[in-house]
Amino acid sequence: MTEKPPREGKRPTIADVARAAGVAPAIVSRALSPSRRPVSLEKKERVLKAAAELGYHQNPLARGLATKSIDLVAVIINYLSDLSDLDLFDPLLDAIQSLGKQAILIRVGRTKRIDDFLRNSLSYHVHAALVFSDFADAGEVRALFHSDNVLMLNGRFDAESARIRIDEQSGIDELVRHARGRGVGSAVLVTGRVSSLVEEARIAAYRSACAAAGVRLLSEVGGDYSYGSGVKAAAVIAVAMPEAVFCTSDSMAMGVMDGLARAGRRPPADYLLYGFDAVDKGNFAAYDISSVGFDRSALVAGILAYLGAPEEFPAAGLDIPTRFIARGTG
């Protein structure tokens, strides 16, 4: 790292490199461009040498202003709080960076005013936006971003938007059939934040799967995806013990398990327990919870494909299938 700006205190610019290499600034721009642009080999080498000696680094602000594009991907989430987030976002960050882009993580929390986060922010100019948060539909997001490269992963897509959908119905059907096969006639469903479209669809999937399999849904208990809310739900469930408990997150299932253990009820002996997400990072021996999962690397690969060539992404979107994953509790 031979840092040696020509003018003290200022970083070298393309003009400095041009001067040092004895060429025009435009030549430097071309020589340093990743795509092959017309420059003689000899000059290119001179430029590269001069740039290295000066410790030159391109100013992405200036480039972004000139090209109207920037290698930044906005990742819009509600929270970073669930165990399953670790499984997903760590490899996702890696994937984004492998493309030479960087991720700007926007956590909208429970506000509905997503544009407050974007007003005058860089986010307007990102290469692409990955929308996991359900607090925005496709139209809103498109209006918010300068970029049209918006990938909806929250279920709130429309005909114009690129999307990846996790097909939860398939895995849920399988799960409920499995429970039925083990003699379950009635069950309780513990839900997450019901205002979410994804959660709404998930709940509907459980209802239809239960109806189809002949499992009676005794009640639905509201939670917030968290372990603590599962523990709370257990208090309600314990009153009229069902044969099975379906939870729309693994964390809640863990909570239910511990909550019901206080009442001396343990799966799978006393009831069958099912989670959702099939998290790796939370697959502890003490909570060996049967669940519904999908291939996360397939999701990341899909996102990667989108980021690499948004225009070639299938117009119909991508569907990632889910499947039932049998573990110890059901």
Place this chain on the structure above:
Amino acid sequence: MTEKPPREGKRPTIADVARAAGVAPAIVSRALSPSRRPVSLEKKERVLKAAAELGYHQNPLARGLATKSIDLVAVIINYLSDLSDLDLFDPLLDAIQSLGKQAILIRVGRTKRIDDFLRNSLSYHVHAALVFSDFADAGEVRALFHSDNVLMLNGRFDAESARIRIDEQSGIDELVRHARGRGVGSAVLVTGRVSSLVEEARIAAYRSACAAAGVRLLSEVGGDYSYGSGVKAAAVIAVAMPEAVFCTSDSMAMGVMDGLARAGRRPPADYLLYGFDAVDKGNFAAYDISSVGFDRSALVAGILAYLGAPEEFPAAGLDIPTRFIARGTG
């Protein structure tokens, strides 16, 4: 949202607003600036009205180029994988955004070439960088960033760098004394990635605490902070069962607990088990692990103070004390 750019397909610029309001571009710039700059109230109102009608949004790239600053905070981490990361980064993101800034998350993984991620990237021009990853020391990071606002949170600081240090020794001393008080004479230490400076210091703290308290450290078993590595470590530990097991992460402690349970050994009856981090999100009933923790909101508050006014940050850095948190296993 009254979007109505004057020229089709292009976002309105400051010039468009100026034209609509019948003033000069400079006036618009001043009127829209957050800091109070000389503009007559009447024109300011005209500008604000015109901007709203046109759906004008400032272009941060252009502003950044002109002002050489941008409201972006780089957060540099190794991985996003531990349970404790959820406890920290969710509130941290919230805090950064509350300042009107956005976070760009840089995951360096196990590469040592951190600058590969930064080369020609926006990161060079961030308002500040928060360095959690230990793959860079203070000097390297300062050289990498255009900004001098680098906050070291990885222990690798020098006299010039702002820093927040988690004082782990205090909590570890307390923990070991606690174990000694319960009759522990010998113990095994399960460590994380030892190439990390923080981990190195943590290990040293355990050694000195054990020496001081009169606890014999039988051996040190290498892990990688993860649950799985804890399970593996248990196989080694089971051979010569110690009176206590100290782990440098809660996740590993959970793994050790499950691994030793296979051999029929359970804490606290058969041995005492201690973790590190005192994660909230992973504080499950089945893993009620005694641990060392610190006030995460104090850390976030410290970071917030730094971001708000880096130059006023105490030159001596900030120390966050840790304390022993007694739970069920020790």
Place this chain on the structure above:
DNA sequence: CTGAAAGCGCTAACAC
């Protein structure tokens, strides 16, 4: 208080 003009550092278009 106002506005013209000069950049910030880079790329794209156009001549040569």
Place this chain on the structure above:
DNA sequence: GTGTTAGCGCTTTCAG
């Protein structure tokens, strides 16, 4: 293949 020129959209002197 090369160099010149003209912006990208904004802020900031600096006269008025």
